[in-house]
Amino acid sequence: KNEVEQSPQNLTAQEGEFITINCSYSVGISALHWLQQHPGGGIVSLFMLSSGKKKHGRLIATINIQEKHSSLHITASHPRDSAVYICAVSGNTPLVFGKGTRLSVIA
Amino acid sequence: DTGVSQDPRHKITKRGQNVTFRCDPISEHNRLYWYRQTLGQGPEFLTYFQNEAQLEKSRLLSDRFSAERPKGSFSTLEIQRTEQGDSAMYLCASSLGGGIAKNIQYFGAGTRLSVL
Numbered sequence: 001k002n003e004v005e006q007s008p009q010n011l012t013a014q015e016g017e018f019i020t021i022n023c024s025y026s027v028g029i030s031a032l033h034w035l036q037q038h039p040g041g042g043i044v045s046l047f048m049l050s051s052g053k054k055k056h057g058r059l060i061a062t063i064n065i066q067e068k069h070s071s072l073h074i075t076a077s078h079p080r081d082s083a084v085y086i087c088a089v090s091g092n093t094p095l096v097f098g099k100g101t102r103l104s105v106i107a
Numbered sequence: 108d109t110g111v112s113q114d115p116r117h118k119i120t121k122r123g124q125n126v127t128f129r130c131d132p133i134s135e136h137n138r139l140y141w142y143r144q145t146l147g148q149g150p151e152f153l154t155y156f157q158n159e160a161q162l163e164k165s166r167l168l169s170d171r172f173s174a175e176r177p178k179g180s181f182s183t184l185e186i187q188r189t190e191q192g193d194s195a196m197y198l199c200a201s202s203l204g205g206g207i208a209k210n211i212q213y214f215g216a217g218t219r220l221s222v223l
Binding site for chain 1: 149
């Protein structure tokens with residue numbers, strides 16, 4: 001069993017829909033990261049959080065430490081949000097990644 | 108450009124050849140990480156450096172793999188006697204280090220290796 005599990009693996013949405021991607025982890029962590037990966041490989045860090053909730057533009061990330069669960073929400077989704085969204089957790093240093101959720105937003 | 112840069116972006120090689128990749132981190136970042144990502148999977152940790160010291164290596168890093176960061180700035184990852192299973196995206200990241208808030212990792216665009 002992977003230490004970091006994401007769901008769903010694939011997600012197709014219509015433009016404007018509210019999107020939720022879930023991440024569960026089984027190890028103790030100091031922080032959880034949400035990353036975005038576009039075709040071609042480049043990875044961008046969206047959020048790093050260790051408690052509560054963070055918001056940046058149309059993106060919202062929440063974490064429940066007790067339940068070892070995090071969600072990434074995208075409001076008013078747009079085709080440019082199409083990417084792979086990866087959840088990763090960090091203990092002391094190296095990140096442990098989920099397999100990613102491939103999101104396609106259709107106009 | 109002050110981000111993490113990796114060179115080359117793509118590398119095609121024949122099985123059995125040696126390849127070397129380079130990563131230039133963000134200049135003030137002490138920590139440098141190497142990850143490998145195969146198709147449809149999330150990245151997997153290979154190794155990381157704190158300045159010039161290699162502090163941790165994954166069991167994924169076989170004897171054919173070696174990484175260096177000689178002056179605590181850029182790093183190289185060498186794969187000797189490449190195998191088809193080495194085909195993957197090799198990602199480099201760097202961070203300030205020194206605590207949770209300083210451990211946001213900034214990624215390069217990666218080097219995609221294809222072993223024929």
